[in-house]
Structures are given as C-alpha cells and as structure tokens.
Amino acid sequence: MAVPYPHLFSPMEVRGRTLKNRIVSAPNMLFQVWNGRPTDFYVGYLEHKAKGGAAIVNLGEVPICDGGTHTPFTKLTPDNLNIFGEMAAAIRQHGALASVELTHGGRNARPWYNTKPVRGPITEINPMGVFVQEMSRKDMEEVADAFADAAEYMADAGFDAVHIHGGHGWLFAQFISPLMNTRTDEFGGSLENRMRFPLMCLERIRRRVGDRILVTMRMSGSEREEGGFTPEDITEFIARSQDYIDLVEITTENFSYCMTSTYYPWGINVELADRIRNSGRVHIPVFVIGAIMSPEMAEEIIASGKADGVFLSRALIADPCMPNKARTGRADEIVPCLRCLRCTDQDNAVRFFACSVNPTTAHETRLGFMEDTLQVPAANRRRILVAGGGPAGCSAALTAAARGHEVILCEAGSELGGMIRYAVFDPLKPDLHRYCDYLERRVRKEAENGRIDLRMNTEVTPELADELRPDHILVATGSEAIPPAFIPGWERAHHVLDAYFRPETAAGDEIVVIGGGLGGVEAALYLCDLGKKVTVLEKAACLAGVGYCYGRGVRDTVAKYGLPLVDGATVTEITHDAVRYTDNSGKEHLLKADSVFYAVGMKSRKDLYYQLWDKAPFVEQIGDCRKPARIGEAVADGYFAALDAGTW
Numbered sequence: 001m002a003v004p005y006p007h008l009f010s011p012m013e014v015r016g017r018t019l020k021n022r023i024v025s026a027p028n029m030l031f032q033v034w035n036g037r038p039t040d041f042y043v044g045y046l047e048h049k050a051k052g053g054a055a056i057v058n059l060g061e062v063p064i065c066d067g068g069t070h071t072p073f074t075k076l077t078p079d080n081l082n083i084f085g086e087m088a089a090a091i092r093q094h095g096a097l098a099s100v101e102l103t104h105g106g107r108n109a110r111p112w113y114n115t116k117p118v119r120g121p122i123t124e125i126n127p128m129g130v131f132v133q134e135m136s137r138k139d140m141e142e143v144a145d146a147f148a149d150a151a152e153y154m155a156d157a158g159f160d161a162v163h164i165h166g167g168h169g170w171l172f173a174q175f176i177s178p179l180m181n182t183r184t185d186e187f188g189g190s191l192e193n194r195m196r197f198p199l200m201c202l203e204r205i206r207r208r209v210g211d212r213i214l215v216t217m218r219m220s221g222s223e224r225e226e227g228g229f230t231p232e233d234i235t236e237f238i239a240r241s242q243d244y245i246d247l248v249e250i251t252t253e254n255f256s257y258c259m260t261s262t263y264y265p266w267g268i269n270v271e272l273a274d275r276i277r278n279s280g281r282v283h284i285p286v287f288v289i290g291a292i293m294s295p296e297m298a299e300e301i302i303a304s305g306k307a308d309g310v311f312l313s314r315a316l317i318a319d320p321c322m323p324n325k326a327r328t329g330r331a332d333e334i335v336p337c338l339r340c341l342r343c344t345d346q347d348n349a350v351r352f353f354a355c356s357v358n359p360t361t362a363h364e365t366r367l368g369f370m371e372d373t374l375q376v377p378a379a380n381r382r383r384i385l386v387a388g389g390g391p392a393g394c395s396a397a398l399t400a401a402a403r404g405h406e407v408i409l410c411e412a413g414s415e416l417g418g419m420i421r422y423a424v425f426d427p428l429k430p431d432l433h434r435y436c437d438y439l440e441r442r443v444r445k446e447a448e449n450g451r452i453d454l455r456m457n458t459e460v461t462p463e464l465a466d467e468l469r470p471d472h473i474l475v476a477t478g479s480e481a482i483p484p485a486f487i488p489g490w491e492r493a494h495h496v497l498d499a500y501f502r503p504e505t506a507a508g509d510e511i512v513v514i515g516g517g518l519g520g521v522e523a524a525l526y527l528c529d530l531g532k533k534v535t536v537l538e539k540a541a542c543l544a545g546v547g548y549c550y551g552r553g554v555r556d557t558v559a560k561y562g563l564p565l566v567d568g569a570t571v572t573e574i575t576h577d578a579v580r581y582t583d584n585s586g587k588e589h590l591l592k593a594d595s596v597f598y599a600v601g602m603k604s605r606k607d608l609y610y611q612l613w614d615k616a617p618f619v620e621q622i623g624d625c626r627k628p629a630r631i632g633e634a635v636a637d638g639y640f641a642a643l644d645a646g647t648w
Contacts, residue, residue: 513536540567
C-alpha cells in the first residue's frame with residue numbers, strides 16, 4: 001500500500017522508543033493550571049493531540065522550581081502526581097509518546113509567580129524592570145538538581161520523555177548568549193564557558209533518569225541579532241549535548257520569528273535546522289518548528305534531508321487530526337491555521353485559550369472532540385436553512401451536514417466566503433486566503449455529494465422560507481460598514497474593503513485611510529504593497545486592542561513598508577484632493593489624498609432576521625449578523641448553532 005507522505009510517516013527509533021511518524025505536537029497552552037494543579041481541560045486537550053495522530057505529544061512549559069517560574073506555577077508535588085499520570089496515560093493510550101517540557105525562566109521569571117528572587121546569568125534590571133541577581137555556583141547546582149528532580153518526577157508519572165526548553169530567551173539561551181551573558185568567570189566569556197552550565201544541567205538529568213525516559217531539547221538555532229549566538233555556536237553546543245540528549249528541536253530566538261504571523265513566510269527556521277543537521281557534527285535526530293503549515297511542506301523538509309522531523313504547534317491547534325487526515329489521503333479536509341495568533345494572544349492576555357478555526361480546541365473536556373461530535377448523528381434530523389455563505393454560514397452548513405441534517409445553504413452572491421474573500425486579492429494574507437479556499441472547497445464537495453443543497457445567487461426571502469418550510473433558520477447575513485457621516489465630505493471616501501473588491505477606487509498614488517484599527521492598518525499595508533503612498537489617521541491609538549503577538553507582526557510589517565500611523569488625529573474634512581485633520585494639540589494639518597478610505601466600524605445586517613423570525617420554530621442570528629467580530633467568533637457561532645439543531 002502506498003502511504004501518502006512516506007518520509008513524514010516513516011517510523012523512527014530513538015533510545016528504544018518508537019516514534020510512529022515524524023510529527024511532534026509542540027508544547028503550548030500554558031495557563032490551564034489552578035492553584036498549581038493542571039486542570040482536566042489540559043488533559044482533554046493533550047489527549048486530542050494524541051488521538052489526532054502525532055507521534056509525541058508535549059505538555060507545555062512546566063517550571064522546574066521556585067525562582068524560575070514565568071507562567072502560573074505548576075507544582076510538582078506528590079498530590080499532583082496523579083493528574084500528571086492521567087495526562088501521560090491519556091496521551092499514551094492513543095499510541096503517542098507522552099512528553100513534558102521543563103523550563104526555567106532565568107532573568108525572565110515573573111516575581112509574582114515566585115517567592116524566591118529572580119536570578120539569571122548576570123545582575124541587571126531586565127526588560128520588564130525586574131531586578132535580577134547573578135546566579136552563584138550554588139544557585140546553578142540547585143537548578144541542575146531541580147531539572148533532574150523534575151525529570152525523575154515525570155518519569156514516575158509515566159511520561160516517556162522530558163523536553164528541556166533551551167530556547168526563546170529562557171535560561172540556557174541566556175547563558176549561551178554573548179549578549180545576555182557577560183560574566184567574567186568560568187561560566188562566561190568563551191563559548192566553552194557559556195555552555196558549561198547548560199551542559200551541567202543536561203548531564204545531571206541524564207545521570208538521574210538513565211534510560212528510563214527520552215531527554216529531548218528545544219534550542220534556538222540563532223539569536224538573529226548582531227553579536228548574538230550563531231548557528232555555528234549552537235551546532236557546537238548540540239554536538240556537546242548529544243551525549244545527554246536524544247533529539248533536538250530547532251527554533252529561533254527573535255520573537256517575531258518565534259511566533260510568526262501571516263506576514264512571515266512558512267518554514268522560517270528550516271534553514272537553521274539544515275545547517276545544524278548537515279554540519280557533520282550532530283548525530284542525533286534534528287527536528288524543526290516554525291510555521292510548518294501543511295503535510296506537503298513537512299514531507300519536503302524531511303525528504304530533502306533538512307531535518308529528521310517536525311514539531312507542529314498552531315497547525316495542530318487548528319486541526320489536531322492533521323496527521324491522521326494526511327496519512328489516510330484526506331489532506332484536503334485539514335483545517336488550515338490562519339496564523340492570526342488568537343491562541344497565543346488570548347492565552348497570555350486573559351488565560352483563555354481559543355482558536356479562530358477550531359471552536360472546540362482546549363475545551364474538549366466539556367465539548368467533546370470535534371471529529372467525534374461530527375460523526376454522531378443528530379438526535380432529530382431537521383431541515384436547516386442557512387442564509388449567507390460567509391465563515392459563519394459555511395461553518396454552520398458543514399457542521400449540520402456532518403450530523404445528518406437536511407441543509408440548504410443560500411448565498412446571495414456568486415462566491416462563498418463573505419467578506420474574508422478580500423484575502424484572495426491580498427498577497428500579504430496567504431493563510432486567510434487558504435482558509436477561504438478551504439471553506440469553499442469543503443462546501444462544494446458536500447454539495448456534490450448531496451449533503452448540502454447549495455444555492456448560489458439566491459437571496460433568502462420570507463417567501464422562500466414559506467416555500468421551504470425549514471425547522472431551523474440560521475441567518476448569517478454578515479455586517480456592513482458604518483460610514484463616517486460626521487465628517488464633511490465623507491461621500492468622497494470608500495470603505496477599505498473596496499480597495500480589494502473595487503480596485504478602481506484606489507486611484508492615484510497618495511492615499512489616506514481613516515481608522516487605525518486592525519482592518520484599516522491591514523488594508524493600508526495592502527495598498528502599500530501595491531506601491532501606493534499611504535497614511536493612516538486614527539482618533540485614538542492605532543492598533544489599540546490588537547493582541548501582542550499578532551500586533552508585533554503587523555507593526556514589523558508597518559515598519560518594513562514605512563507606513564505612517566498617526567495617532568490622535570481628528571479628521572475634520574475630506575475635500576476633492578485632501579484630508580484635513582487636527583492633532584491632539586489642536587493644530588490643523590492638510591494631507592494630499594488622491595483617494596480616501598475609511599474603517600470606522602461595522603454594524604450587523606439584521607433586517608432579514610426580523611423578517612424571518614416567525615418562519616420556523618428556531619431562527620437564530622450567527623456571525624456578524626449577531627455581532628460584528630473577528631472570524632473566530634463567526635466560525636464558532638456557526639458550529640454551535642448547527643450543533644444545537646436537532647436537540648428538540
């Protein structure tokens with residue numbers, strides 16, 4: 001039998017353990033901890049990764065000791081051994097190896113999560129304004145023992161591996177970095193000295209656990225900063241480490257490359273892994289992480305010899321079943337990640353992990369596994385009319401069809417995808433374009449198979465509802481722009497979506513965008529990419545409310561294009577060739593503008609809902625029709641509305 005992606009799915013033997021394929025579920029989801037104890041939600045989340053087909057599944061960032069904690073402290077106590085044992089069992093029962101990432105934040109530890117002082121390579125005030133004490137030899141011995149203690153604890157809990165976090169600016173990277181480690185003793189100066197403490201820790205771990213478990217390591221392949229450590233430095237470190245570790249994962253140190261947004265290319269660390277793996281000095285398996293978003297790309301990386309395997313994070317958040325779908329020839333059903341970083345930004349900001357394209361991720365304990373849920377027929381088969389073929393409507397139609405309902409999806413236009421179809425025109429948003437194509441492909445396939453009655457160029461009316469007599473109506477008519485009618489001359493401006501769908505509106509070379517939220521700034525970047533000279537005016541602060549990680553990628557791209565973002569700008573008039581505005585001091589400015597666009601808010605299209613509210617036993621608004629929001633809310637609305645259908 002021919003196996004799709006034969007290199008990706010070939011097994012590998014590592015220290016007597018068999019990896020059934022070359023896919024590792026990377027550590028993530030940091031904050032599902034209550035009073036030092038991981039929650040049941042965390043167990044379900046990890047189990048789903050294993051059930052989806054990954055060879056190794058990692059529990060994310062477990063701090064090894066007080067004083068080095070940068071996330072809510074996970075206590076390695078006798079009382080918690082059972083929950084860690086349950087995690088390991090949940091992973092292993094699906095044929096995956098259970099691994100846990102062990103961390104020490106060093107200079108980046110948060111004082112509010114620790115009772116002991118924060119310590120690092122040198123005495124300093126760190127970028128967060130925290131006083132950091134230089135680690136003494138005694139401190140280093142204690143930390144090395146803590147790593148060994150934690151590894152032994154996890155072995156006792158039933159884990160197959162510990163994954164030592166040596167990258168991303170945590171303790172090992174701090175010591176190896178000539179920028180962060182300026183010590184003058186035996187632990188600073190030369191690379192030989194800077195490696196000494198990390199090697200001490202690795203040796204201590206291996207001596208303690210022997211062959212009981214695998215010891216793997218995450219390491220940045222480059223500091224990506226002038227004067228920082230290089231791939232050659234890391235090659236030397238890994239060559240010295242391979243007496244103690246069994247496998248290494250190559251990541252990167254620079255934050256923008258560590259958690260790439262859609263503005264960065266895929267496979268951003270592959271070149272680093274290639275240099276290290278093929279240096280002739282490293283003999284353990286070298287895996288790589290960093291925006292590896294498709295099985296095709298993973299296959300090419302391994303087949304070409306650039307790495308031995310891949311760590312996947314967001315790709316498996318978006319679709320934990322990606323490995324099994326790829327292996328069984330269903331790659332076209334893999335839900336694409338948007339690289340919107342909602343997962344990371346929400347996890348860090350509000351301790352609530354969520355995915356824009358997978359409504360159940362991190363909530364499997366309460367909701368069940370999405371793939372399982374969609375294979376269970378609804379209790380009562382119903383006729384469901386979906387009005388609108390945007391993300392909410394498509395999500396609802398696909399979910400309802402999977403559960404056996406009779407589904408009629410009506411789209412007033414000639415194409416599916418709704419407003420996110422703008423990504424088809426924007427080369428800076430390839431991941432959203434890919435998701436838009438995925439929705440259309442899946443819906444049309446279900447229509448071809450007779451599971452969705454797809455009616456394009458069909459507007460839902462009360463008369464059509466009377467004719468169809470549905471049991472449920474899901475109104476997904478989206479939203480429309482709020483015009484800036486408070487600005488004299490606003491009729492001369494266009495909404496930013498017109499820049500994509502009606503390119504003739506972007507006439508001339510000098511363009512002003514009014515509204516510095518995410519929609520306005522991203523449209524401005526698109527216009528910059530077309531060669532336009534663009535300025536963004538925002539009454540408050542540009543990109544306010546945008547998540548830190550995704551916002552970092554947007555701001556990097558703003559800097560790349562030299563796009564001016566003007567905060568505190570109150571627009572007072574739009575003329576035939578200029579925009580007049582005042583700044584916070586009241587000073588007036590005049591900007592030449594061949595074209596003007598606005599992005600000052602959206603409002604729901606609710607008229608159809610009120611026309612249809614009594615045309616079926618259940619009539620619901622979903623997506624932007626209910627409340628203008630981002631794509632994640634629309635997808636979730638459609639999924640849960642369809643999931644509830646047939647309950648009564």
